[in-house]
Structures are given as C-alpha cells and as structure tokens.
Amino acid sequence: MNPIGIIIAILLFIFLIGIRIVRPTHRGLIERLGKYHHFAGPGFHWVIPVIDKMYLINTTEQMVDAEPQEIITNDNLNARVDAQVYFKVKNDEDSVKASQYNVNNYQWQIVNLARTTLRNIIGTLTLKSANSERGKINAELHRTLCNETSTWGIEIVRTELKEIDPPKDVQETMNKVVKAENEKIAAVDFATATETAADGQKRAKIKEAEGVKQSKILQAEGEAEAIRLVNEAADKFFVGNAQILRKLEALENSLKNNAKIVVPAGTELVNVVGEMAGVLPITRKQKDE
Numbered sequence: 001m002n003p004i005g006i007i008i009a010i011l012l013f014i015f016l017i018g019i020r021i022v023r024p025t026h027r028g029l030i031e032r033l034g035k036y037h038h039f040a041g042p043g044f045h046w047v048i049p050v051i052d053k054m055y056l057i058n059t060t061e062q063m064v065d066a067e068p069q070e071i072i073t074n075d076n077l078n079a080r081v082d083a084q085v086y087f088k089v090k091n092d093e094d095s096v097k098a099s100q101y102n103v104n105n106y107q108w109q110i111v112n113l114a115r116t117t118l119r120n121i122i123g124t125l126t127l128k129s130a131n132s133e134r135g136k137i138n139a140e141l142h143r144t145l146c147n148e149t150s151t152w153g154i155e156i157v158r159t160e161l162k163e164i165d166p167p168k169d170v171q172e173t174m175n176k177v178v179k180a181e182n183e184k185i186a187a188v189d190f191a192t193a194t195e196t197a198a199d200g201q202k203r204a205k206i207k208e209a210e211g212v213k214q215s216k217i218l219q220a221e222g223e224a225e226a227i228r229l230v231n232e233a234a235d236k237f238f239v240g241n242a243q244i245l246r247k248l249e250a251l252e253n254s255l256k257n258n259a260k261i262v263v264p265a266g267t268e269l270v271n272v273v274g275e276m277a278g279v280l281p282i283t284r285k286q287k288d289e
Contacts, residue, residue: 020045020054027089027096029055036101039093057099059091061157064107066114068163075126080165085114085145086157098153106152110145114159117144127166134161 021044022028028040032052040054047054068082087110089099103109121140122130130137138159145156 014049015046018046018049018052020047022056025058025060026056027059027091027093029057029096029100031055036097039096055100057089057096059089059096061086061088062107063087064111064114066111066118069115069118071119071122073122073127073130074124077127077166079122079127079130080163081118081122082162083114083118083141084160084162085110085141086159087149087154088157089154095153098151103149103152106149106154109152110149110154113145113148114141117141122164127164130164134164137161 020028020040022040022042024042026042028045030037030040030045030047030052031054032048037052045054063084063086066083066085068080070078071081073079089096089106099106118137118141121137125133125137138161141161142156142159145159149156
C-alpha cells in the first residue's frame, strides 16, 4: 500500500473524529490536556483528538423538582411540601464556565438549596398562613435562590410551590371549618336579602299610601275650588235678584200641583212667572167644578 495514501487516510480519520457540532441550544467548553482552552459557540468546531475534549452545556430553560418533604409549621403541624424550580444557564462564556467550574452538579445543588429554603420559610408560618400566602413563599424562595446561585452562572427564572398538604385528619377538620363558614355566609346573605325585600315592600306601601293621600287631598281641593267658584258665581250673578228666584220657586210649586199656565205669544217666561207670583195655582178639582 502506498505510504502517502496511508498517511492521508490517517490524517482524514483524525480530522473526522475531531469534528464537533454545537447546536444553538448549547454552548461548549473545550479543554486541552485538562485545562480550559476556549469557548465554543453554536456551529462547526474541530478539536484535537485525545488532547482536546469538549463539554456541551444546555442553555435552555430547565426544571427541577424539589421533591416532596415533611415540614413542621409554626403551629406544630406536619405539612407535605413540594416545589419546582425553573432555571437556565446563561449563554455567555463566563456564565457557562461558572456553571462548570464554580459548582459541582448545579441541578442537584439547586434541589437541595430549594428544600432547605422551604423548611426555613414554612417553619416560621402557620399551616393556614402558609396556604394563604403561597405567592409570598414563592417570592421568598426565588429571592433566596437568586442570591445563593449568583456565582454559578445560572438564572433562576421562577419558582412554583406545587403543594402544601396538611395531615389527613387536619385536612378533614379544615374542610368542616370552611364548610361551616360558607354556610354561615350563605345564611347571612339570605337574611340580608330577606330584610332588603321586606324593606322594599315597606317603602312601596308607604309610597302607595302617600299616593292615595295625595289623591284625596287633590280631590278635596278640587271640590273646594268648585264650591268656591259656585259661590263666587252666585254672589256675582244673583245679588239683587231675589224676586226672580221667588218667581221661579212659585213656578216650581205650581207645576207640582199640575197647574196649567197659559203663556201668551211673545211674552217672556220670567214676566209671566212674575205676574203669577202670589197667585194661588188653579188646582184640578176647582177646574172640574
């Protein structure tokens, strides 16, 4: 075999086994003979086989579970607590180096740090306050992890408290208390609604009575006004006409006894009645005689 061909084949083999491809989701650290040599971004890279070694680090967001644990609260109750931590390695060279050289297995470290922090936080709270202040616990856990991992080259994106479960018997008691409180609130709401309805009916009846009263007042005022207008008309048109009224009364009495009255043509009825005033009406009996 041609020596040159053998050398070319060996060189080609060495070149091929030294090729490294870094994806956009990763960053690489290349060490030469156990010492950091250079940083490898996304794309094509070539390392010297055996002498160089590349370590790939995932820079996408990751999640670790802090795993459930029993924590004694401030009111001496055991609570089962679990949380999740979301983080990612920063993609710049210094951060990637820090994640590998400043901490040993950062994922495992984050889990243990989160568990310890949760025990410290929840141990100062009662079970009821721990359940009602989940946002506060998440914020405190996030702040502590950010401070403690500031030199690890990672970013704590967020923390989420999955569960704070009390013992079964305590949970049953709490459920009964919540049920009783809800029933109490419902009873109060029903009483308030009933009182409001009764109040509304009372106001409606008062308004109705006021309407009837006002109607009667207006009716009485109308009748009084009518009487007043009649009196005014009588004072205006009948003063000094007592003789005319007397004549009309005489006419009325005559007609009651079926008296016949002859009214000449062209004679006013008032004049005729005036002439008959003081004259006894001719009754039917006298006429027959």
